[in-house]
Amino acid sequence: MSSPSPDYTLYLVTGRELLPPGKDYYESLNESLEGGVTIVQIREKNTDTREFLEIAKRSKEICHRYGVPLLINDRIDIALAMNADGIHIGQSDMPIEIARKLLPAGSIIGVSVNTPAEAEEVVKGGLADYVGIGALWATNSKKLTSPVLGIRGVGPILQTLEKTSIKAVAIGGIKSSNLLRSLHGAVSPNGRALDGIAVVSEIVSSHQPSVVAQRLCQIIRASKDQPFNLFSRIYAEPPTAQVLVDSAAHLLRSVKEYRPLVHQITNNVTINQLANATLALGASPIMATSPHEMEDLAKIPGALLINFGTISDKEGMLAAGHYANLERKPIVFDPVGIGATAYRRTTANELLNTWQAAVIKGNAGEIASLIGSNEVKSHGVDSLGSGFSSPKEILCALAKRERCIIVMTGETDYISDGNLTVKLSNGSALLGDITGSGCLAGSTVATFCGAENKRSKRSEPSSGEVEGILAAGDMFVGAIAGVLTLTIASELAAQRPEVHGTGTFLSALIDELYNLTPEKIIQRAKLEVV
Numbered sequence: 001m002s003s004p005s006p007d008y009t010l011y012l013v014t015g016r017e018l019l020p021p022g023k024d025y026y027e028s029l030n031e032s033l034e035g036g037v038t039i040v041q042i043r044e045k046n047t048d049t050r051e052f053l054e055i056a057k058r059s060k061e062i063c064h065r066y067g068v069p070l071l072i073n074d075r076i077d078i079a080l081a082m083n084a085d086g087i088h089i090g091q092s093d094m095p096i097e098i099a100r101k102l103l104p105a106g107s108i109i110g111v112s113v114n115t116p117a118e119a120e121e122v123v124k125g126g127l128a129d130y131v132g133i134g135a136l137w138a139t140n141s142k143k144l145t146s147p148v149l150g151i152r153g154v155g156p157i158l159q160t161l162e163k164t165s166i167k168a169v170a171i172g173g174i175k176s177s178n179l180l181r182s183l184h185g186a187v188s189p190n191g192r193a194l195d196g197i198a199v200v201s202e203i204v205s206s207h208q209p210s211v212v213a214q215r216l217c218q219i220i221r222a223s224k225d226q227p228f229n230l231f232s233r234i235y236a237e238p239p240t241a242q243v244l245v246d247s248a249a250h251l252l253r254s255v256k257e258y259r260p261l262v263h264q265i266t267n268n269v270t271i272n273q274l275a276n277a278t279l280a281l282g283a284s285p286i287m288a289t290s291p292h293e294m295e296d297l298a299k300i301p302g303a304l305l306i307n308f309g310t311i312s313d314k315e316g317m318l319a320a321g322h323y324a325n326l327e328r329k330p331i332v333f334d335p336v337g338i339g340a341t342a343y344r345r346t347t348a349n350e351l352l353n354t355w356q357a358a359v360i361k362g363n364a365g366e367i368a369s370l371i372g373s374n375e376v377k378s379h380g381v382d383s384l385g386s387g388f389s390s391p392k393e394i395l396c397a398l399a400k401r402e403r404c405i406i407v408m409t410g411e412t413d414y415i416s417d418g419n420l421t422v423k424l425s426n427g428s429a430l431l432g433d434i435t436g437s438g439c440l441a442g443s444t445v446a447t448f449c450g451a452e453n454k455r456s457k458r459s460e461p462s463s464g465e466v467e468g469i470l471a472a473g474d475m476f477v478g479a480i481a482g483v484l485t486l487t488i489a490s491e492l493a494a495q496r497p498e499v500h501g502t503g504t505f506l507s508a509l510i511d512e513l514y515n516l517t518p519e520k521i522i523q524r525a526k527l528e529v530v
């Protein structure tokens with residue numbers, strides 16, 4: 001009978017050169033195991049064989065006291081000499097076919113992969129117990145021979161493992177500060193997640209490796225406890241259109257009650273409009289862009305909007321999103337004009353690898369560019385043509401790939417969390433005639449996501465409790481509320497007698513946002529579950 005599969009939850013890869021001054025290696029290893037490390041790999045890149053063998057033997061004794069398997073990096077001779085539980089080999093190390101022949105039956109063998117093609121080779125070979133996917137983030141602990149993968153590169157690799165029993169850990173630059181972001185994003189479109197994460201410096205360089213290991217385990221387990229969460233409520237029964245409209249409409253009360261801070265890094269064309277729309281709804285806008293104040297701002301309850309219409313504050317956008325994830329605040333990303341230039345596409349990729357959006361909002365051209373479809377073209381910041389033949393299919397696929405809510409605005413608006421998709425048909429044609437109506441939608445969506453996040457966290461987590469999700473609350477309803485308020489306010493504005501053109505329309509629009517009530521939303525909403 002084959003031995004049970006190891007627990008890959010918290011995989012320590014050793015690195016003696018990273019120990020803090022005066023910290024004994026064996027003491028650090030023992031404390032790491034006390035803290036919850038579940039599998040260990042001894043990695044010695046510049047050590048003589050005799051010393052490596054001695055370290056491996058003593059490390060195995062310590063690991064086995066905790067029932068934790070010990071693997072050896074690269075060196076099969078060492079693994080054989082001290083009867084290790086297995087080895088980890090990279091793409092340029094001993095081929096797995098030979099390793100499998102040389103090692104005792106039942107040995108654990110792991111292989112490094114950096115691309116879906118490399119993972120497919122492992123699946124085809126059928127000899128590996130697990131793959132090490134990375135590097136997820138930049139790292140100083142290994143001179144990388146392949147480009148940094150990024151969080152969003154993990155999903156396609158996990159997809160190749162979906163019908164296999166091969167386990168998967170991620171490695172490279174993983175810290176307590178980016179772990180939840182990493183776990184949320186590193187999932188295949190069909191929901192295949194990691195079996196664990198591998199860490200070197202965050203644990204080894206600590207004076208208290210047990211505390212670090214414990215914290216990492218808490219975050220991993222809290223994240224695993226979350227259902228396949230795409231920032232939306234899990235319904236026992238699919239909600240009706242009326243349930244969604246009522247929930248969205250009543251969220252307006254939470255905006256006025258909690259006055260969420262809506263931190264908006266946006267373009268210089270519409271910044272004033274967005275701030276006034278946020279104030280009109282009853283929330284509190286701040287349009288800060290310096291990276292130096294993002295840690296403080298993230299601590300104030302609310303939401304973050306990142307609109308990259310004019311990408312002049314990329315460092316601020318990177319920092320703001322990182323801290324918003326850390327503080328579990330929802331991020332709304334508006335990749336304005338992403339189809340227009342390669343620079344916008346690479347910047348969007350960098351931003352989305354760094355932080356996890358709760359909502360991505362765009363017009364059809366921008367959504368097409370994100371998902372790589374040619375069905376709809378972009379023209380600058382605008383979208384050409386009549387849209388997708390199957391908007392629901394496109395939005396579900398993108399929501400599952402990006403692991404968040406997708407909002408597609410246009411003459412008809414669509415919102416999807418990957419399972420549920422709604423079609424919204426409110427809105428005045430004049431919205432399309434003013435600049436920044438799409439940007440306004442991003443701002444109103446962020447406003448309601450901030451209110452929903454605050455409403456759902458009325459009871460702050462008890463001290464020490466680790467939250468397993470990046471933004472509490474139903475961001476799907478938040479997004480619906482944001483779109484409905486803007487489009488219904490635009491209908492009311494267009495009907496006002498003093499409105500004779502786009503100039504009077506814009507000021508009437510702000511008025512109608514200011515005077516909006518849940519009753520007006522419920523009365524006028526045109527929403528279908530599709």
Ligand SMILES: Cc1ncc(COP(=O)(O)OP(=O)(O)O)c(N)n1
Nearest residue numbers: 073074088089090091112132171198
């Ligand atoms: C768990 C895990 N994943 C990846 C690696 C990297 O192995 P490799 O590509 O062979 O590089 P070196 O570690 O040998 O420098 C790993 N060691 N462990």
Ligand SMILES: Cc1ncsc1CCOP(=O)(O)O
Nearest residue numbers: 139141142172173199200201
């Ligand atoms: C061994 C290895 N393989 C890919 S990245 C890496 C080092 C990861 O170290 P750290 O966790 O300190 O970034």
Ligand SMILES: [Mg+2]
Nearest residue numbers: 074089090093
């Ligand atoms: Mg190697």
